[in-house]
Amino acid sequence: MKKAIALLSLVGLATTAWAAAEIGKPAPDFEATDINGKTHKLSDYKGKIVILESYNLDCPFCRNHFTTGHMQELQKEVTSKGGIWLVVNSVNPQHPNYRTTEQAKAEFEKQKMHATAWLDDSSGKIGKLYGMKTTPQICIIDKDGTLIYNGAIDDKRSSSHDPKTAKNYVKEVFGKLQAGEKVTPFETQPYGCSVKYAGVR
Amino acid sequence: MCKRQASSYLAIPAGQFLSHMRAELSRCDLAGRSTARVNSPAGGPCPLVETGASYGCRTTKYSNFFAFQGIYNDVRSIVYSLVAAFLGCFGARAATTQASLLLSAETAAPGTTLLAGVHLKMAPHWHVYWKNAGASGIPTTIEWSLPPGVTAGDIQWPVPTKLPPEEYTTYVYEDEVLLLVPLTLDSNLNQPGPLDLKAKVAWLECMESCIPGSAEVTARLNIGPETKPSAHTALFEAWKAKLPAPMAKGWWEGPAKDNLRPLVIEWTALDAGNVDFFPYGSEQFEVQPATERLSAEPGKVRLRKQVKRYQGNWPSLISGVLVQQAGDRRIAQEVTLALADEKGVVAVSASTANTAAAPLAAEIAVERKPLWLMLIYAFVGGLILNVMPCVLPVIALKIVGFVNDAKHHPAQVRKLGFIYGLGVLVSFLALAVLVIAVQAAGHHAGWGMQFDSPYFLLIMTALVTLIALNLFGVFEINLGGRAMSAASSLSAKRGAAGAFFNGLLATALATSCTAPLLGAAVGFAFAQPPLIIVLFMLTIGLGLAFPYVVLSCQPAWLRLLPKPGPWMEKFKVAMGFPMLGAAIWLCSQLTTHYGERAWSLVMFLVILAVAAWIFGQFVQRGTRYKGTALASAVLLCAAGYAYALEHGLDWRRPISSEGEDVTGAVSSYLAPAGYDWQPWSPEAVAAARAEGRPVIVDFTARWCLTCNLDVKPVLASEAVREKLKSMDAVALLADYTRFPKHITAELKRFGRAGVPLVVVYPKDPTRPPIVLPEALTRGMVLSALDEASK
Numbered sequence: 002m003k004k005a006i007a008l009l010s011l012v013g014l015a016t017t018a019w020a021a022a023e024i025g026k027p028a029p030d031f032e033a034t035d036i037n038g039k040t041h042k043l044s045d046y047k048g049k050i051v052i053l054e055s056y057n058l059d060c061p062f063c064r065n066h067f068t069t070g071h072m073q074e075l076q077k078e079v080t081s082k083g084g085i086w087l088v089v090n091s092v093n094p095q096h097p098n099y100r101t102t103e104q105a106k107a108e109f110e111k112q113k114m115h116a117t118a119w120l121d122d123s124s125g126k127i128g129k130l131y132g133m134k135t136t137p138q139i140c141i142i143d144k145d146g147t148l149i150y151n152g153a154i155d156d157k158r159s160s161s162h163d164p165k166t167a168k169n170y171v172k173e174v175f176g177k178l179q180a181g182e183k184v185t186p187f188e189t190q191p192y193g194c195s196v197k198y199a200g201v202r
Numbered sequence: 203m204c205k206r207q208a209s210s211y212l213a214i215p216a217g218q219f220l221s222h223m224r225a226e227l228s229r230c231d232l233a234g235r236s237t238a239r240v241n242s243p244a245g246g247p248c249p250l251v252e253t254g255a256s257y258g259c260r261t262t263k264y265s266n267f268f269a270f271q272g273i274y275n276d277v278r279s280i281v282y283s284l285v286a287a288f289l290g291c292f293g294a295r296a297a298t299t300q301a302s303l304l305l306s307a308e309t310a311a312p313g314t315t316l317l318a319g320v321h322l323k324m325a326p327h328w329h330v331y332w333k334n335a336g337a338s339g340i341p342t343t344i345e346w347s348l349p350p351g352v353t354a355g356d357i358q359w360p361v362p363t364k365l366p367p368e369e370y371t372t373y374v375y376e377d378e379v380l381l382l383v384p385l386t387l388d389s390n391l392n393q394p395g396p397l398d399l400k401a402k403v404a405w406l407e408c409m410e411s412c413i414p415g416s417a418e419v420t421a422r423l424n425i426g427p428e429t430k431p432s433a434h435t436a437l438f439e440a441w442k443a444k445l446p447a448p449m450a451k452g453w454w455e456g457p458a459k460d461n462l463r464p465l466v467i468e469w470t471a472l473d474a475g476n477v478d479f480f481p482y483g484s485e486q487f488e489v490q491p492a493t494e495r496l497s498a499e500p501g502k503v504r505l506r507k508q509v510k511r512y513q514g515n516w517p518s519l520i521s522g523v524l525v526q527q528a529g530d531r532r533i534a535q536e537v538t539l540a541l542a543d544e545k546g547v548v549a550v551s552a553s554t555a556n557t558a559a560a561p562l563a564a565e566i567a568v569e570r571k572p573l574w575l576m577l578i579y580a581f582v583g584g585l586i587l588n589v590m591p592c593v594l595p596v597i598a599l600k601i602v603g604f605v606n607d608a609k610h611h612p613a614q615v616r617k618l619g620f621i622y623g624l625g626v627l628v629s630f631l632a633l634a635v636l637v638i639a640v641q642a643a644g645h646h647a648g649w650g651m652q653f654d655s656p657y658f659l660l661i662m663t664a665l666v667t668l669i670a671l672n673l674f675g676v677f678e679i680n681l682g683g684r685a686m687s688a689a690s691s692l693s694a695k696r697g698a699a700g701a702f703f704n705g706l707l708a709t710a711l712a713t714s715c716t717a718p719l720l721g722a723a724v725g726f727a728f729a730q731p732p733l734i735i736v737l738f739m740l741t742i743g744l745g746l747a748f749p750y751v752v753l754s755c756q757p758a759w760l761r762l763l764p765k766p767g768p769w770m771e772k773f774k775v776a777m778g779f780p781m782l783g784a785a786i787w788l789c790s791q792l793t794t795h796y797g798e799r800a801w802s803l804v805m806f807l808v809i810l811a812v813a814a815w816i817f818g819q820f821v822q823r824g825t826r827y828k829g830t831a832l833a834s835a836v837l838l839c840a841a842g843y844a845y846a847l848e849h850g851l852d853w854r855r856p857i858s859s860e861g862e863d864v865t866g867a868v869s870s871y872l873a874p875a876g877y878d879w880q881p882w883s884p885e886a887v888a889a890a891r892a893e894g895r896p897v898i899v900d901f902t903a904r905w906c907l908t909c910n911l912d913v914k915p916v917l918a919s920e921a922v923r924e925k926l927k928s929m930d931a932v933a934l935l936a937d938y939t940r941f942p943k944h945i946t947a948e949l950k951r952f953g954r955a956g957v958p959l960v961v962v963y964p965k966d967p968t969r970p971p972i973v974l975p976e977a978l979t980r981g982m983v984l985s986a987l988d989e990a991s992k
Contacts, residue, residue, distance in 0.1 A: 061406070061414045062340075097410055134337040134370055137548045158340060160406065160414045194412040195338035 022131045025186035028148040033117035036105040050084040053140040055133040059098040061160035062193035063136040071164035077114035086116040091128035093199040125198040135193035150174045152189030298413025299324045299407045308432040309424040313389030313775035319380040328409045329374035332362035336372035342405040351388035358504040359381040360444035380441035397423045431966045452539030468504045481522035486514045497944040576726045583720030586744020587712045596708045618701040619754020625705020625745035630743030634736045649724045649956030650713040653905035654941045656795035656856040666785040667807045673778030679819025699810035721976045725954040791905045795856035802850025809842030868935045882936035896990040901959040903938040909958040929991040966992040
């Protein structure tokens, strides 16, 4: 009987792994190319904490975290401690906010980003897989590959606040995971502009 | 050039930045900044310019930056305008939504609530967000800076558009929105000049990209005794119509009476057969089972329930189930109603819950005057009743009586004066009891409601005819005629009875009139506990009797009356004519109840007159065959009764014995001539107001002399007719002749218990109706109409 349940749940795991991301469940794997042409596979980063950041600098909510330098600091903190930070840009190529590879490289440079990579997700595949609705939105995957957090970057739903004064979920969750503390998987309501998938206004 | 500087300005020190800016400004068109409405998509040639643009208006960002530099704080504001000008010259896309602050009223009275509207006009297809933005976006915020005495409520959000695709749905306003905010003015707001209202509005505008915008908006409000709507009324109406309406609304209809308080519940439903409200229980109060269906706008159902309080305050929330039954189908919807207070006289309440359409009852500010003032009104009203056309004929009787008695027994005049007063008071007491009884039976009581009874009218007609005949000298009754001259103890007694009867008669006739001030007093009284009703009725009676009582107490004043003599006989006969007129008027009232058959009554009156003549001529003054004469007089009366009343009139079966008059046609007798008067209904008022037409409503009745002799000619006057025509007013006539319940209820809403009542509804549907006084002049009507057409 126990075996049957275990088998069933395994089947369940196998199927959910390819379905949309669910909180507290194994994060669905994906493969994507970054702006430098390098391929990244989520499963390659097993054993490391992975942060996914939905990104669009033309979105004032997102930009607020960059112009204040707060996002870069956060990226630095994660990557310097062995974490992986993937910038997910899901803006579709028809959208005015779209960046060509060249523009993206320049922007990465200009903004002094400390992310592991800027993934080209112009098809929206990863964004939709992880249920990303706004920029910025954050997903945190722990070392076991479980989706621990999905939601807003911080608790101030604004495009003009000082991010330092807000409670930052990346800082909190990453800090705890890094310290080996147990984090009960949770979600928050993301805020910001819509992710510019094709057909989304 | 521009692009490079712009994209690098964040990195360069402030001083250098400023000099860059100055150099650049010489080539920039300053005028471009404030109206920069460029729709070129963001992320074009200079994406970071846009970065600056959107933050240029956000002071907090740069204040840190410059504070850090330590020197430029004082020139900060200059820098911001320079930044804005600088960026404007690029044609980069800053926020283009235009924000302005509009007010529903140009002038508002202290103690009222008006609507402020933050008007956001977006570029085509751009949108801003609802209070729940949805998957992305952020709601617009309004931060008020208001002078003391002005309070802003929550934003009332019009229903937004749902923007697909489903998974990324947002709730937005495209192109344009008016966010409504109720502003409440303190009742003791005492401001000589206009008030400056300021707000900071911040929003996120999106189409393909998102851009935050903010603006300082201002508006000016005059404070005055009367609220005057602004030029934006139509816009406010249009957006108010887009506010979500609660499924059901409830409000207190009036103050509590004996711990019972009427509650009105209204909800949107097509007439679904039987409707009811089943309340949930509470230890504090009980919503009583009886349900009264009230008239309501089309598509609405309105019920009245009585709430009984056991302890605590009157509830502000009532829960239960709205039940509609049509055939075997029964639908029940659970509701919790936030109850509006009847004192919430403002058109829009401050809470967001039920602002979509404020309860109709709250629309009218019924003045709540103190009891003592109302008692004075009652007394003075009673006094004035003496000279109203309905009581005037009785005066003849009284004057004759006084003069006559003064001749023989000046001392007795006092006694008779008191007895007359007593007669008035007793009859008013009887009226009060009648009103209380009618109310206790669950009906609406109205001033003069006995005129609704055909039987009352029949008796009054016969009685008044007999009095007229008596005055003509056809026969004697003991009201100071020749029989009095034989001053005996018996005649003194008769004189007392006569005075008492006079009092009763004066009251009976008086109730068909209403005098100035009386309407307000009676309207007030009828909504009070029984004891107050009695008090008011007696006060009116005192007013009515006062002149005669005073006159009889001061015999010296009686000398002012002419000396008795042969003129008295002539005067008495002359006074018979107005009395006869009164009889004919009463008779005309009966046409409502008997139609053409009322002519039979006239025939009966003729027969009665002949009988009275026989009685006077042969019984009272004759010497022989008195018995035969009496018998023939009685026989004549009996025959007249059988032939005219039983057979001809068929008095027991009035044509309109039950139900309300719903024929829908306006009586040509009641309608003021020369204009198209349509039957009144709340729907007709609502429909006309929806079209933006002013409305005049004449509440009148056949039996109301004031209505027909004073009000009707004013309304039919050429000046008023022309005015109505020129302003394309809708004229509605509410026929109160038969006391239809819905009109009684409507009168009550205006704080009146009877007719006449003339109400003018302004063209602007947000403004409250203008209630005209009972004693109406052409000037009053014209100025009210002028006001209404503004």
